[in-house]
Amino acid sequence: MKRQMVGQSVMGMLILGCLAGSAGPVQAQEAFQKAIRVASPSVVSIVSVARGLFTQERQVLVGSGVVLADDGYVVTCASTLGESPRPTVMLGDGSMIPARVVSTDAKADLAMLRVKRDGLHPIAVSAGKLPGVGQWVVIIGNPFGLARTRTDPLSASVGVVSAVRPVHAQGFGYTDPVILTDVTLNPGSSGGAVVDLEGRLLGISSCVLTSKSTNTELSFAVPVSAAMKLLEEARLAETRKTEPVPTPPKMPEGGYLGAYILDESTGTKGGYIQKVVPDSPADKAGLAEGDLVTAVNGTRISSGRELVQQLDRLGVGSRVEFTVLRNKTELKISTTLTAAPRPVLK
Amino acid sequence: MKLAKGFLTVLLAAKVLLAGAIVGVRVLAEETALEGVFAAAVKRAGPSVVSITVEWNPGKKFVPPAPGRPGFERGTGPVAGVIISPDGLIVTSDFNVNADAKRVMVKLGDSREFEAKLLGRDVSRGLQLLQIDAKGLPVPPFAEDSRIRVGRWALVCGVGETPADPSLSVGIVSATDRLQGRAIQIDASTNPSNYGGPLVDIEGRVMGIVTPLTPAGTGGGVMLSDSGVGFAVPVSDVLEHLAKLKAGETIRSAFLGIRFDTRTMSGGAKVVEVLKDTGAAAAGIRPGDLIVEFNGEPIQTSFKLLHAIGRCRVDDVVKFTVVRDGKRIERTATMGARPESTP
Amino acid sequence: MSGRFHSISWPGSLILVGVLCSVAAVFCAAPARSEDATGVLAQALKDEAGRVELIERLSKTVIAIFPAAPEEDKTPAGPQGGGSGVIIDAQGYALTNYHVVREAAKVNVGLSDGKVYSAAVWGRDPTGDVAIIKIEGGPFTFAQPGDSDKLELGQWVLAMGNPFGLATDFKPTVTQGIVSGLHRYLPGTIGGDLIYTDCIQIDAPINPGNSGGPLFDAGGRLVGVNGRVTARNSRGKVNSGVGFAVPINQIKEFLPELLTGKRVHHAVLGVELSEGQEDVTIKQVLSGTAAEKAGLQPGDVVRRFQGLEIRSEMELINRIGILPAGKRVRIAVERAEREYEIEVALGERPTGTEPAVVKPETPASPPEKPVETPPAPEPLSPDAVARRFVEATGGYEEHDAVKDIISIGRTQMLMLGRVWVGGRVTQYEIGPAKLRQETVYVHRGNSVKQITTFNGKTGWIYTDGDIRDMTEEEASGVKGELEAFEQLTTRGAWSSGKAESSGTEILEGQTLVVVTTKDKEGDERRWSFDPKTWLLVRYVRKSPGNHEVLDDRISDYRRVGKMLLPFQFVRYVGSVRVQTTRLESVEINRGVKEEILGDKPPASIGPKVY
16 A cells, blocks of 8 residues: 555656646746736725716726835826825725825826825835836736726736837827837726736836827836836925925816917817917917917817817927918917916905 | 655655746746747847838828728828838838828838838738838748638737837737638737738748728728737738739729628528629629629628639629529629729 | 565655656756747747647637528517627537527527528527527537636636627637636616626627627636627727626526526525625615515625625625526525524516517617607606606617717806896816806997806806906806706716605696605705606706705707707796706717627628628
């Protein structure tokens, strides 16, 4: 009997040994599963108060975020926070904790939040070198707010790094290289974690943006170095005990021009200026009543509404070049948008 | 005995752990190795990917809507193309480059820039051939048709701001012989940044050229961009038509001029409509006819007829049999060219 | 001798075994440690070839489903488009989605051998969106079921089917991806159909036409049936990386009944739950339900279901939703600090389909003439009223797609001082909850311009040099008119609160059906509908600012796209008319929408003329 046992053990061990060497004819998926298991505890959802045009306030899952440090720092996309200065963070256990915006990087569209909570799981961060084209990425977030309660897992997706280069997208001012991937992003994914096969953070998922190069949607992540830099700034701000007024996100609300634009439904080939506010950027640049704006920064527009939409994408400090038709002559008028003036109370 | 047994147990446990660790390491190593394979494949195909910048004639930058597809505003960035012969022939997608362009500049991997001349266009496959004045260019290795199998890795290379800066999308080959035999279907992300670029396998061999086709045939498939449904024309097809394209010809799909009822799945292909001034009209086909034989092939369903027509060329003379009021009638028709406006 | 043999052989065997084992492991693991690029490529090619072979085998079990020709199928209630399916038995039984076959009796099926077969629709599960068909002929290659409970996030999956009808040779389209999420809940239609109560989320791209097709795991086992995507309307109906499949374990629960050709029902417990920090409590036990019969009580804390721990309301919904009606289950509850295990025979959830009444597919269109419905002798339930209203104004599909309704231009009559003035209002929506509005009033021959920017709380009124802050009432007034309509349409029937009761009222000689709701603050709102047309004609509630009672009379319904929307609002405060607004044009913003694949592939894609 003992001989049998030995025989069986030998067989068993040989089999084990061989199993150790083969992972099956199809691609091994354990790496993806492991990366998701390792990184998911560090990804959170961001809840904001949303107000439709004609509806009451309601809580909406607007995006995702990543826990960077166990003393409560969570990074997310600044633009998904909207105007809400006090977003709520939903953790994996379903609990909702209020968060403060400590600092923002408007160019990279990142915001650093701080929550008061023990037992957070900060994410492991990759060494700092940017990933190479063809490298696997695992993206963890909450697209469409599908994970709603404490027992719902966050969503995960797998793809590769498409390219590492700067992007030109409407409403995005970051000029350093970003990590482009071939995974489609959706509303709610922004602020989520993009990790490597070891579950280490490579970057933060961006908002869904349109590329100026292709006019189709871009899918990329802001490199982790930008998030870590923001973390340092946030720590500094906290120790100084000054509560800096968080820079409000710049998109899609626009900078101030100072011109009343007439809304025409169809037929016009641009937006008419109906009135110019004295001493406004429009006034100083020489826009006048009756001007027909036919293009904004080279992009043709065909209605007053479109003109407003184009302007709303530009933030304070943006330079704008209007192509204007005045008395059958085409002019180019440039100006810089400023901050909106505060109303004077009477 | 107890000690020995305990020892055995410990050793067994250690072996299981070691096996697990080895599986883990091997799995991670395997996945990481695959990344290296992707990168190597892109690198191998890289030198033959070119970056094309197009200056459009006024008003042509916007692709107007057509029946079956919405309008689309082109972006400003460069688009992709592939060197197909060492003496300066470059193939790209006709969505990104076509005769509406004022000026077409091609930038090679070694940063040399050339102005391109437009040669022929294959409307049926969404391809545009260009010629630049250069010799000794690197042509990529091609994959044999037999190597294009469903389930193989499908790597799509696009361009960024510089050609030395390719972008990659990864998926698998979803199907072959799609769109009546015209295209390889893939689930990798395809969009204007990689239309015209190569579809590459993990050995770095070009399987096809990515173009925004739709089942209807026109190149307006941009609404399918990044949807997991993408198409590429097999490189063997491109080479087959190269002589005609080099001679400046426009290749169109063979077109008979009939609309089928796709719900009939037995007994033949049921004709619902016959378009005016087409080969079918000239041959006297009428709505209600059932096409039961085409070029010697028995036809039971409209799908079969679709594929049979797909194998034809413009100006082919075809013989077919219709059943009308119970009688078999034989007819001959000349295949026309598919008009561009027909969706 | 045996003793000595034993005492020597054990350590010896151990060493021998240890050596053999290490050698085996090292030998098999060697390629992974090799730095040799060609070795790595060779392994990758080998793995790839394995996948190609697996797909070839599995493709034989995948079918493309087409509606039967009108002469073949006398029940014209099948879908316009097509879908996919997977054969699960050698005799030709195949799985698909209910919404692919609906109430058709027969369908046509294309197999990867290129041939067309006829199939009868056998069993239906409208609630779970599953159906079984039987293909004539055989024997067929069939798929092996897997275990969807064992799935983990990150696991590799293959989806096969016929998106966009591309498989004209019936060879399926194959896409790959991973399991992106598990135990997802997607609400179904209002009738209670097509509820994806515990589904698998995948990032393998699936598109219209993939419905009913198989989801396989790495071992080639069937783990789900693909059926829905979340599509963004800005991108059209195409996939954006989020798709859903019905898990095979749910299907297994119904398979025996489906195979006998039945229409099955899902289980329902009959309780309302409330979720606390750590646990789930029964808030209410509905009368006449399985829960009541079994003796469950409000206040019971649900601890376990069929032995599995329940940590959230969603978990209980997931678990009950996949079971067939009548199933006996064990629920462990905590009551007054004691634990009880209660056996419940689960009840039956009604389906929304009426097989006896077969309607051909028509696009939702509002009636041209008012539908003649005599006032019901008993008051209708609030939800029944809501249903009639939604159907009269465009139908559930249209309403579900709406995110915002914006009025683009309108004229407004306003009290300015004590004088009525008329003005033309131009309004721009700029991002969520931000509105810029410009109104030009003519007052005593002078034009008074009013610019308001509304961002939810503050606003400015600029009147030719004067700028002042809006009052809260003015701020809330700006959004007023379509609020009621939007509440009823975009977020379900009574998003402003719970429906309390319904009854009738008489307004200016007309009898109206009234539903009262209570909002979060406990304030009552009243919604009045014309029983001849089921349109909303009156909406009464307290103004949030100063608690005045606002009474809006809503009229002049016009068609906008496929919806009927109101264009005139007359507002009374008490009995005093304070404002009349007439909209000039209205735009409907559509948002994220759950897509059901397989119904009518996009019109732009698909062969037309050859």
